[in-house]
Amino acid sequence: MSAGPGRPAAASDWVGRARTVMPGGVSSPVRAFDAVGMTPLFAGRGEGARIFDDAGCGYLDYVLSWGPLILGHAAPPVVEAVTRAARDGMSFGACHTREVELAERLVAWVPGVEMVRFVNSGTEATMSAVRLARAATGRDLILKFQGCYHGHADGFLVVAGSGVATLSLPDSPGVPGAVSALTLTVPYNDLEAVDAILAEHGSRLAAVIVEPVAGNAGLIPPRAGFLEGLRARCDRTGALLIFDEVMTGFRVARGGAQERYGVVPDLTTLGKVVGAGLPVAAYAGPRDLMQRVAPEGTVYQAGTLSGNPLGMAAGLAQLAVLERTDPFAELERRTSTLVEGILAAARSRGIPACGTAVGSMWGVYFTEGPVFDFEGARGADTEFFARYYRACFERGLFFAPSAFEAGFVSAAHTDADIAATVAAVGDALDAALDVAG
Ligand code: KE4
Numbered sequence: 024m025s026a027g028p029g030r031p032a033a034a035s036d037w038v039g040r041a042r043t044v045m046p047g048g049v050s051s052p053v054r055a056f057d058a059v060g061m062t063p064l065f066a067g068r069g070e071g072a073r074i075f076d077d078a079g080c081g082y083l084d085y086v087l088s089w090g091p092l093i094l095g096h097a098a099p100p101v102v103e104a105v106t107r108a109a110r111d112g113m114s115f116g117a118c119h120t121r122e123v124e125l126a127e128r129l130v131a132w133v134p135g136v137e138m139v140r141f142v143n144s145g146t147e148a149t150m151s152a153v154r155l156a157r158a159a160t161g162r163d164l165i166l167k168f169q170g171c172y173h174g175h176a177d178g179f180l181v182v183a184g185s186g187v188a189t190l191s192l193p194d195s196p197g198v199p200g201a202v203s204a205l206t207l208t209v210p211y212n213d214l215e216a217v218d219a220i221l222a223e224h225g226s227r228l229a230a231v232i233v234e235p236v237a238g239n240a241g242l243i244p245p246r247a248g249f250l251e252g253l254r255a256r257c258d259r260t261g262a263l264l265i266f267d268e269v270m271t272g273f274r275v276a277r278g279g280a281q282e283r284y285g286v287v288p289d290l291t292t293l294g295k296v297v298g299a300g301l302p303v304a305a306y307a308g309p310r311d312l313m314q315r316v317a318p319e320g321t322v323y324q325a326g327t328l329s330g331n332p333l334g335m336a337a338g339l340a341q342l343a344v345l346e347r348t349d350p351f352a353e354l355e356r357r358t359s360t361l362v363e364g365i366l367a368a369a370r371s372r373g374i375p376a377c378g379t380a381v382g383s384m385w386g387v388y389f390t391e392g393p394v395f396d397f398e399g400a401r402g403a404d405t406e407f408f409a410r411y412y413r414a415c416f417e418r419g420l421f422f423a424p425s426a427f428e429a430g431f432v433s434a435a436h437t438d439a440d441i442a443a444t445v446a447a448v449g450d451a452l453d454a455a456l457d458v459a460g
Contacts, residue, residue, distance in 0.1 A: 082420060
């Protein structure tokens with residue numbers, strides 16, 4: 024647990040240096056801690072369920088690099104595999120066996136996948152999947168859901184979640200109107216709104232892209248029939264259904280949300296867990312679609328470091344442990360215990376709260392709820408969340424520094440860790456209430 028409240032002096036020196044040479048002092052906006060009124064954590068190292076800052080203060084980590092570390096920090100099989108791979112070379116810019124082996128594992132695990140193309144980020148995966156869908160259908164429009172985040176490619180920065188929602192940014196400057204006009208948005212879980220879009224634009228719609236469990240506006244599960252409804256509507260109109268499983272892949276089930284909910288998309292994007300913390304992502308789907316991708320087809324997409332040997336080694340090692348240990352049921356039980364404990368602690372103090380766990384993803388909102396869409400998520404008390412967040416951090420808990428992010432649990436989190444977290448949350452809620460007066 025943390026050595027105590029406040030920020031070690033070391034971090035504040037680094038904050039100033041970082042802000043001098045990097046916008047906001049960060050490499051990604053969600054790390055800035057702006058939404059919770061704090062200076063950011065400067066990580067020193069990670070070990071299992073804990074992250075340690077640059078002054079050595081330890082925190083139970085529920086961010087886990089925003090999802091990739093399903094085994095926890097520095098999992099020995101992953102570290103050994105990457106160390107071994109690094110000794111043989113950092114990158115080749117040539118084919119090698121491990122990318123084939125990892126692709127074969129994804130084909131075996133994910134229902135809708137027959138072929139895979141590796142890329143270096145979730146953004147690359149989703150933008151490439153949309154390009155492929157536009158090529159396959161000859162159509163231009165895409166439909167996304169408000170509060171969902173599919174990376175920072177121009178066409179996705181329209182009513183997006185994650186850092187865009189956290190910072191209450193308007194749709195990003197720099198995205199031409201002609202580009203954002205090609206992206207239509209409707210509320211998550213709202214099939215009637217989808218029908219209205221299809222009635223007017225269905226013949227021009229290339230794809231519907233969706234987070235099958237929305238993890239970038241807190242955590243919003245699909246309502247019964249929502250995913251099935253999207254599948255039927257895409258079948259009827261000829262638009263392709265893209266499941267953005269960058270976050271849900273290997274977290275809500277071994278075969279992702281498409282296995283958990285029994286709805287198979289036309290294209291799947293993967294990331295995070297598949298690289299075990301290294302920059303690995305992929306877009307994937309049936310052979311007839313993926314064969315359109317160059318050099319077999321004419322849809323161009325490329326990447327200097329795609330299929331990087333260290334990333335492939337990390338992904339293979341992490342997925343091998345998941346295959347051997349099958350931790351998914353235990354992860355969901357532990358994650359549910361965490362959420363139930365937090366909700367009980369809030370409600371016993373008269374604090375409106377709702378939330379849920381899906382696999383090893385979780386989210387809690389300070390509002391009566393239930394939350395079915397982005398509007399509902401934005402109704403939560405973000406002021407109280409910031410006070411609660413600071414109090415939790417001072418008690419040694421590292422949660423996502425935003426009300427519009429999902430939390431995660433790793434196989435390294437023990438029952439004792441979960442119990443200690445729930446107890447610390449109770450204290451933090453008292454502190455947040457005291458501050459509120
Ligand atoms: P990246 O380009 O950040 O690797 O992946 C984009 C992406 C695509 N799809 C989904 C469902 C995602 O959640 C993400 C990225 N997630 C955010 C956190 N919610 C990454 C954290 C960050 O932006 O720093």
